[in-house]
Amino acid sequence: MSVYQRPVHLFWWLERRSYVLFVLRELSSVFIAWFVVFLLLLVNAISDGAASYQKFLDWSGHWWVIAINVIAFLFVALHVVTWFALAPRAMAIKVRGRRLPPGQVVAAHYLAWLVLSAIIAWVVLK
DSSP: OOOOOOOOOTTGGGSSHHHHHHHHHHHHHHHHHHHHHHHHHHHHHHHTOHHHHHHHHHHHTSHHHHHHHHHHHHHHHHHHHHHHHHHHHHOOOEETTEEOOHHHHHHHHHHHHHHHHHHHHHHHHO
8 A cells, every 4th residue: 555645846945935944044054064164274274374375365266266155154144044033942041930032032142143243353353
């Protein structure tokens, strides 16, 4: 006896906005991995000396590397925004026995992001 399985077309995820966001968020992991590799290559180039660092800068100035990094940045931003939106469901934060409203959890995440970004900018640009 076989069970009927309704055929699913290739672009099923384009039917609803929530499906599109889900697929794009999952795809963002590829670009996050790219950022990790890119930063490891940068650290390696810096540790190898000025000539290696200059060679890395020349390579990273190619149009296709810049394009990948811009696309990766957009996917990382999507990943962050969707994760922050999910945070109130994933984290049950209680203060004095009462659960914090979802808006406060999201606001706390964005505030922490802003503060950490400011600290990093201050350290890098100092």
